Amino acid sequence: MRETHFPRSTVTVVCLVALIVAAFAGQAFAIDDIVRTIFVIGNVDSTIMDTYPIVAFSVNGNQLVRADTFYPQHHGVGPVGLAVDPIAEHLYCTYEGEGFLEAFDARDATPLTTINLTGTDNLAGIDVRVGEGLLYVINRRMSTLYVFDSDTFQPVEDWPLENLGVTGAYDLEIVEHWDGLDVIFVSNGTPDVNYYNLDTHEHLGSFTMSNIASSMTVDNHRGKPVIFAASTGNGTPGGHNFLLKYDMASDTQDQVSLGGGDGRGVSVNPGENLVYVNVSTSFNGTIRVFDQDSLTQLNSYSVVNGFFTSPSDNEASNLAFGSTVKKEIINASANPINGANEFDAGEQIEFRISLTNNRDVDIHVLPITDIYDTTQLDFFSSTVTPVDAVDDGEIDWADMIPVIGHDLVFEEVFTFEATFTANPDDCQRFVNGSNIAQSHDAVDARGEDVEESSGTADYKIWCTCVTDEDCDDGIYCNGPETCENRQCIHGGNPCPVDDGEFCNGQETLECIEETQECGHTGDPCTDDGNMCNGDEVCDQDLQQCVNTGDPCEDDGVFCNGDEFCSPNKLECQHTGDPCEEDETCDEEADLCVGGDNPIDDGEEDAGWPEGKVTGGCCGCE
Numbered sequence: 001m002r003e004t005h006f007p008r009s010t011v012t013v014v015c016l017v018a019l020i021v022a023a024f025a026g027q028a029f030a031i032d033d034i035v036r037t038i039f040v041i042g043n044v045d046s047t048i049m050d051t052y053p054i055v056a057f058s059v060n061g062n063q064l065v066r067a068d069t070f071y072p073q074h075h076g077v078g079p080v081g082l083a084v085d086p087i088a089e090h091l092y093c094t095y096e097g098e099g100f101l102e103a104f105d106a107r108d109a110t111p112l113t114t115i116n117l118t119g120t121d122n123l124a125g126i127d128v129r130v131g132e133g134l135l136y137v138i139n140r141r142m143s144t145l146y147v148f149d150s151d152t153f154q155p156v157e158d159w160p161l162e163n164l165g166v167t168g169a170y171d172l173e174i175v176e177h178w179d180g181l182d183v184i185f186v187s188n189g190t191p192d193v194n195y196y197n198l199d200t201h202e203h204l205g206s207f208t209m210s211n212i213a214s215s216m217t218v219d220n221h222r223g224k225p226v227i228f229a230a231s232t233g234n235g236t237p238g239g240h241n242f243l244l245k246y247d248m249a250s251d252t253q254d255q256v257s258l259g260g261g262d263g264r265g266v267s268v269n270p271g272e273n274l275v276y277v278n279v280s281t282s283f284n285g286t287i288r289v290f291d292q293d294s295l296t297q298l299n300s301y302s303v304v305n306g307f308f309t310s311p312s313d314n315e316a317s318n319l320a321f322g323s324t325v326k327k328e329i330i331n332a333s334a335n336p337i338n339g340a341n342e343f344d345a346g347e348q349i350e351f352r353i354s355l356t357n358n359r360d361v362d363i364h365v366l367p368i369t370d371i372y373d374t375t376q377l378d379f380f381s382s383t384v385t386p387v388d389a390v391d392d393g394e395i396d397w398a399d400m401i402p403v404i405g406h407d408l409v410f411e412e413v414f415t416f417e418a419t420f421t422a423n424p425d426d427c428q429r430f431v432n433g434s435n436i437a438q439s440h441d442a443v444d445a446r447g448e449d450v451e452e453s454s455g456t457a458d459y460k461i462w463c464t465c466v467t468d469e470d471c472d473d474g475i476y477c478n479g480p481e482t483c484e485n486r487q488c489i490h491g492g493n494p495c496p497v498d499d500g501e502f503c504n505g506q507e508t509l510e511c512i513e514e515t516q517e518c519g520h521t522g523d524p525c526t527d528d529g530n531m532c533n534g535d536e537v538c539d540q541d542l543q544q545c546v547n548t549g550d551p552c553e554d555d556g557v558f559c560n561g562d563e564f565c566s567p568n569k570l571e572c573q574h575t576g577d578p579c580e581e582d583e584t585c586d587e588e589a590d591l592c593v594g595g596d597n598p599i600d601d602g603e604e605d606a607g608w609p610e611g612k613v614t615g616g617c618c619g620c621e
Contacts, residue, residue, distance in 0.1 A: 035059050035269040036320040036358065037067065037106075038276055039091060040287050041079045041312035042303040052078035052312075054093070054109070055303055056321040058358050060410045062274055062289045062298045067321045067358065070109040075100040081126040081171075082265070082315035083135065085150045089319060092150075094123035094137060096312075101126075101137060103153060106319050113153050117146060125171035129182060129198060136184065138169040145172075145184075161196065163203045164188050170214040174198070175225055185227065187213050193227065193246075209246050210253050215263070215313065219292065221270035224249035226292070228275050230263030231255065240264065243277050243295060256295040261286075265313035268292065278303070278314050287314060320358040325368070327437040327455035328352050330417070335462075337490050342460045343422045344487050348380060351457055353437045354415045355400060355408065362407035363450060365443040370395040370418055371436040376461060377420040384416040407445055427463035429473055429488065434458050462488050477511035495519070503538035532565035559585040 038057040053071050057064040072079060076098030083092045084106050091106040099120035103112040117123065117137070124140040128150055135150040143164045147156040161169060166188045173185045182198040193213060194206040213229030220226075225248045230240035240263040244255040261279035268275050275290040279300075289299040331350040333343045343349055353370070357363050370386075372379070374393045382389075384403050388396040395418065401407060404414050424431045435457050442450035464487065465471050471481030471488035479491025495518035496507030503523060510519030525538040525545035534548030552565040552572035561575030579585045579592035586593045 034271050034318050035274075035316045037317045038064060038267065038287065038314055039082050039084070039106075039317065039321075040278060040303050040314040041082060041093075041265065042285055054079065054082075056109070057287070057301065058321065058411060059269065059316075061272055064287065064289070064299070064301045065411050066301075068109070070104075072102060072104070072111070073114070075102075078312070080312050081124055081137075082313045083126040083128050084315050084317040084319065085128040085130060085133070085135070086317065086319055087130060087133065088151045090150060091315075091317075092126055092128070092135060092137075094126050096124065096140075097122055099123060099139075101148075106317060107321065109321075115148070115153055120146070125169060125173075125186070127172050127174045127184075129174050129176060131176050131182070136172060136174065138172055138186070140170060141168045143169060145169075159201050161186060161194070161203075162201075163206070164194055165192055165206075166190060171216050173216060173218040173227075175218050175220045178220055178225060185216070185218055185225070187216050187229070189214055207246065207248070207251075209244060210255065211242055211244055213244060214240065215266055217266045217268050217275075219268040219270050222249075228266050228268060228292075230258075230266050230277060243275065243290060245292075245295060254295060256290070256297075258288075265315070267314050267316040269316055274298070276314055276316060278312065324356050324358055325437050325439050325453045325455040326354040326356070327435060327457040328354075329457050329459060335487065337492075338462065339460075341458065342462065344462050345422050345424055345427070345464050347422050348419050349377070349422055349435075349459060350417055350419045351435055351437070352415055352417050353455070354413055355439070356413045357408040357410055361448075362409050362445040363442055364401060364407050364445045364447075365441070366400045366408060366439060366450075367441050368397045368400055369438050369440060371438060372420060373433050375425040376422070376431055376433045377435065378423045380419040380421050382416065382418040422459075422461045424461050424463050427461070429465075429471060430460055430462045432458070432460050475513065476516040477513045501540070502543040503540050530567065531570040532567045557587070558590040559587045 036059055038059060040055045040057065042053050042055055052074070053069045055069045056067045058067045072093060075095040077096040079093045080096035081094035084090070089106045090112065091104040093102045093104070099117040101115040101117055101123060104110060105112060120139040120142065122140040123137055126135070126137045128135050133150050134156060135148040137146050143161045144158050145161055146158050148154065149156055164186065169186050169188050171187045174182065175185065176182045183195050183204065184198050185193055185195045187193050189212065191209045191212050192206050193209060193216070195204050196202060197204055209229065209231065211231035213231045216227055216229035218225045218227050227246040227248070229244045231242045231244040232240045241258050241260065242255045243258060243263060244253065246253045258277070258279050261281045264278040264280065266275065266277050273292045275292055277288050277290065279286050279288050285303040286300045287303055288297055290297050328351065329341050329349060330352045333347055335344050338344065353368065355366065371394055374391065379389060379391050379395055382395070384397060384400070386395045387398045388394070400414065408414060420435065436454050438452065438454040440452050444450055465483035468482045471483050473481060477493060479494045481491065482489050493509060493511055495509050495511045497518050498507060499517065505521035505524050508519040508521060512519060523538055525536045528536055532550060534551050536545050536547060539546045550565055552563045554563055559577060561578050563572055563574055566573045577585055583592040583594040
């Protein structure tokens with residue numbers, strides 16, 4: 001069995017008291033029933049960022065509040081399946097029409113890894129076996145179940161799903177410790193749902209729902225699984241216009257119409273007895289909240305706005321999305337040369353600390369500590385007076401609740417500022433640092449401990465100087481550094497700088513750090529369109545473009561005449577046969593033969609010069 005512990009988090013404060021209940025010797029492994037976040041895939045028209053957002057909603061009973069929207073990298077048709085591991089704190093996503101599987105930090109959506117599952121082309125259903133730390137995923141066109149370690153993302157095994165009835169599976173759901181077994185339910189695009197023993201791979205059985213169920217979830221908090229599915233009665237997967245409920249204990253079914261919408265992802269909130277369904281209509285996508293028992297719709301929330309919105313899967317999680325403690329720098333340096341969050345020594349840095357309650361229980365006690373590096377910063381002031389302002393690396397506020405005036409309620413945000421002076425020790429050019437605000441020892445309104453959380457703001461301090469050499473940061477493209485009034489000043493982009501090379505063209509404003517040079521427009525010597533002056537070449541010594549001259553050289557053939565360049569036809573031509581009309585051209589001798597002195601009947605006339613025969617008709621009968 002997987003080692004159990006409270007979720008690891010340094011960025012979120014939301015209480016997960018008794019989140020993981022692990023016991024051995026036959027006792028069940030259970031997860032806290034409190035749902036704090038609903039992750040929803042919203043498929044949007046490609047004109048909107050050409051991607052598919054995942055929206056995180058914070059949960060307060062049947063009330064949902066949009067916490068954030070993030071945009072994973074685009075693969076295939078788009079994201080289609082979601083799963084959360086509350087121990088590893090990972091959010092997993094599959095992509096329709098692709099074999100990609102991605103993992104994110106379930107607290108803040110930071111991308112962790114991308115797996116390309118070789119041999120697959122249409123991943124779909126995905127779920128986590130939390131007690132064993134295993135991730136299960138299926139391909140819609142195959143009956144193989146792929147298993148990964150949910151912490152390391154390494155493959156564990158592949159095994160075929162027997163008796164599935166079709167070659168392919170759409171969705172899956174894992175129920176741990178049902179009658180002592182870990183079981184996986186698999187829908188296959190037909191009314192049948194099969195289930196298997198995860199340890200032995202044995203096919204345990206199947207049941208037939210009244211309609212086809214492609215997307216489904218299972219609620220086992222009552223001891224006997226109850227399946228909720230987006231279903232269709234039209235004979236094929238797709239067009240899921242019902243929310244269907246199947247109770248395995250009583251073998252009874254019930255359903256409710258989705259009002260013409262197309263149901264997709266389904267998840268449950270067992271603690272609140274709720275069901276969440278993604279529903280697509282012609283011009284909008286919503287996540288709707290239903291009562292589990294009556295299937296009465298309680299609320300509806302827009303996922304994304306725009307045409308052709310078609311939300312896909314959703315996943316309920318007991319992890320809270322977003323940081324309860326957030327820290328950011330809210331002022332800028334007085335030196336315009338400095339970049340964002342960069343300051344000169346001696347300047348003040350103002351930090352804003354934001355406290356947000358992302359859970360469904362009020363926070364009753366909320367101590368905050370600011371942690372900083374005393375070799376870089378000196379505490380100056382705060383808009384809320386701390387109980388400990390000793391400049392020793394920690395500034396403490398014993399409890400922010402009396403300052404707020406009431407318990408911090410769900411989605412409420414309280415902010416205050418703390419100011420520090422940049423005063424670095426033993427600094428040559430600059431120092432990088434971080435300032436951390438952290439909640440600790442917090443207690444909610446039920447008297448339960450609240451998990452620690454922290455927010456970090458990074459900064460750079462440019463140090464004092466004596467000479468220009470003290471300021472050299474080794475970066476060419478920000479220009480030469482000079483020391484002015486004990487402050488380092490950057491010269492800015494050094495381009496264009498004439499490098500003295502005529503033949504590489506004009507220098508541009510592009511600065512190339514790797515070669516420490518400015519960009520160039522390239523060879524300035526372009527074709528002038530005149531063939532007869534030869535090729536245009538760049539002469540670096542002359543600092544000008546020159547021509548290679550007449551390109552029409554003697555081709556060594558006597559009988560085609562002299563070579564010359566035709567500027568009109570842009571080609572080399574010949575003057576033609578050099579011999580008179582009554583002469584014959586002898587190519588071997590480079591002579592014209594014939595003329596006024598014919599040779600009759602082939603007899604030699606020794607009186608004529610050798611090789612020169614003129615007149616008559618050479619070869620006449």
